[in-house]
Each structure stands twice: as structure tokens, then as C-alpha cells.
Amino acid sequence: xxxxxxxxxxxxxxxQRDIEQQIESFVGALTPASPRGQIxxxxxxxxxxxxxxxDAERSAVQDRVRAVAxxxxxxxxxxxxxxxxxxxxxxxxxxxxKALGKDHGYMFGDRTPTQVRKILAQPGPATAWQIxxxxxxxxxxxxxxxxxxxNRTTRNPSxxxxxxxPAFMAAVIVVEGKALEGLSTTQLADYAAMRALARIExxxxxxxxxxxxxxxxxxxxxxxxxxxxxxxxxxxLKGLYSSPNNLYAPSQRTEIGRVMEQELxxxxxxxx
Numbered sequence: 102x103x104x105x106x107x108x109x110x111x112x113x114x115x116x117q118r119d120i121e122q123q124i125e126s127f128v129g130a131l132t133p134a135s136p137r138g139q140i141x142x143x144x145x146x147x148x149x150x151x152x153x154x155x156d157a158e159r160s161a162v163q164d165r166v167r168a169v170a171x172x173x174x175x176x177x178x179x180x181x182x183x184x185x186x187x188x189x190x191x192x193x194x195x196x197x198x199k200a201l202g203k204d205h206g207y208m209f210g211d212r213t214p215t216q217v218r219k220i221l222a223q224p225g226p227a228t229a230w231q232i233x234x235x236x237x238x239x240x241x242x243x244x245x246x247x248x249x250x251x252n253r254t255t256r257n258p259s260x261x262x263x264x265x266x267p268a269f270m271a272a273v274i275v276v277e278g279k280a281l282e283g284l285s286t287t288q289l290a291d292y293a294a295m296r297a298l299a300r301i302e303x304x305x306x307x308x309x310x311x312x313x314x315x316x317x318x319x320x321x322x323x324x325x326x327x328x329x330x331x332x333x334x335x336x337x338l339k340g341l342y343s344s345p346n347n348l349y350a351p352s353q354r355t356e357i358g359r360v361m362e363q364e365l366x367x368x369x370x371x372x373x
Contacts, residue, residue, distance in 0.1 A: 131299060133302060187274070188276070190277075194227075194277040211232075226277040226279075226280030236265065288328060303315040303319070311331065312331045339360055
């Protein structure tokens with residue numbers, strides 16, 4: 102039962118400046134990139150695929166990831182597509198990743214053995230990574246001719262925007278099954294969507310940050326967790342995928358924050 106109201110209970114008013122600071126901190130934690138770097142994202146059609154679960158659960162996860170991707174502005178392929186956003190549930194994450202690195206190294210893209218080992222060593226019940234390429238200002242892939250990348254573009258050089266940018270070609274999320282006990286397929290799918298659609302390190306999120314689906318795997322057993330993407334989560338992805346191309350990371354963060362601040366209270370995040 103709710104606690105009885107207290108006549109002398111304090112009234113806390115959160116001002117606009119506090120919201121702006123919260124957004125800046127939230128976006129900053131979710132977008133690790135250097136000042137002259139860029140925050141990568143998918144620029145191709147997304148095809149979700151789920152593995153390691155029953156057919157009904159697999160379909161539910163795939164459908165939910167599709168809904169989230171569409172909601173933030175991405176194109177989603179037909180149901181019979183070749184997956185490039187892969188969600189895998191396994192009984193033993195460490196053993197699975199070790200076998201994946203040994204027998205299916207292509208799943209890590211062109212990473213060096215050292216970079217792959219860094220992925221394999223990620224702590225916690227989930228590991229995520231993206232495979233990316235470089236595209237020019239027109240969105241066309243930069244092709245190597247010999248050992249030299251050639252950037253053919255119609256755009257004029259600029260100090261404000263980049264001549265080339267990283268873009269995701271695929272994403273993989275591996276989750277240990279025991280961490281999903283008590284969670285729904287919606288929660289799994291929404292967590293996977295956040296980890297796949299942006300390069301995120303959940304450990305960077307401050308303990309005092311707003312509620313986020315990214316905490317569901319590490320939360321204490323008796324704690325409350327979101328049942329779906331929060332408005333903060335959805336608006337972050339919406340801001341990331343609606344910001345202009347070719348910006349550097351500081352400008353990208355500004356654009357993401359602007360979208361979040363402008364539309365945070367709209368309440369149109371995808372629902373169960």
C-alpha cells in the first residue's frame with residue numbers, strides 16, 4: 102500500500118537546467134568518442150535475428166527489435182532477410198565467445214586478434230560489438246585501391262563536417278541465459294536493440310542517471326527495472342538516428358540532446 106502523505110513532505114521542483122544537465126550526462130555516458138571522432142550508427146537496412154531460444158520467443162524478440170528500429174527511423178528488411186543484427190542467448194557466455202572466436206572469426210569483422218580478445222574479456226552477463234566500415238560524405242563505401250583508401254565524393258572539404266564517417270554493417274549481442282530469469286522477451290529485445298543500434302558501455306552510466314533498460318541484467322534481484330525501453334532510451338536512439346550525417350562527436354551529442362529535450366515528454370516510445 103502507498104505510504105500515507107505527510108503534510109510536511111518536501112516538494113521537489115526539477116528545473117530546466119537540471120534536465121539539461123541530466124541529458125548531457127546521459128548522452129555523454131552512452132557515446133564514447135573523441136572530440137574529432139564520430140558516433141557510428143546503422144546506415145543500411147536492419148535485419149534482426151534471434152538464436153538460442155524457442156521459436157515463439159525468437160519470433161517475439163525479432164518482431165520487437167524490428168518495432169524499435171522502425172520507431173527510431175531505420176529501414177527494416179523483410180522477414181526472410183539475412184540477419185545483420187544478431188541476438189544470441191547461450192548457457193555459457195565465456196565458452197560460447199571462445200568457440201566463436203576460434204571457429205567463426207568472421208563474426209568479429211576485420212578486428213585484430215588483440216581486439217577480439219578484448220571483446221572476449223568483457224565482463225558481465227552480456228557482450229555486444231559492431232562490425233563497421235567507412236563511408237564518405239555521400240554515404241558510399243570507401244574502397245581501398247591497393248593499400249590506399251580512395252574517397253570519391255561530390256562534397257566540398259569542411260572543418261565543421263567530416264569527409265568520411267564510420268557506419269555499422271552488423272551488430273552482435275550475446276547474453277547469458279541465467280541473467281534473463283524473470284525477464285520478458287520485450288525486455289531482452291529492448292536491451293539488445295540499445296546495445297546493437299549504438300556502441301554503448303552500460304558500466305559508464307552513472308548510478309544516479311534516469312531509468313534505462315540497460316540496467317536490467319545487472320540489477321539486484323529485488324529491485325525494480327523497466328519493463329520496456331524508457332523514454333530516455335527511446336529518445337536517445339531517436340536523436341542518434343535523426344541527427345545530420347558527417348558531424349563530429351560533440352555536435353552529434355548536441356543534436357541528440359536537442360531531440361531528447363524537445364520530445365522527452367511525448368510518450369511515444371514503442372510499447373508492449
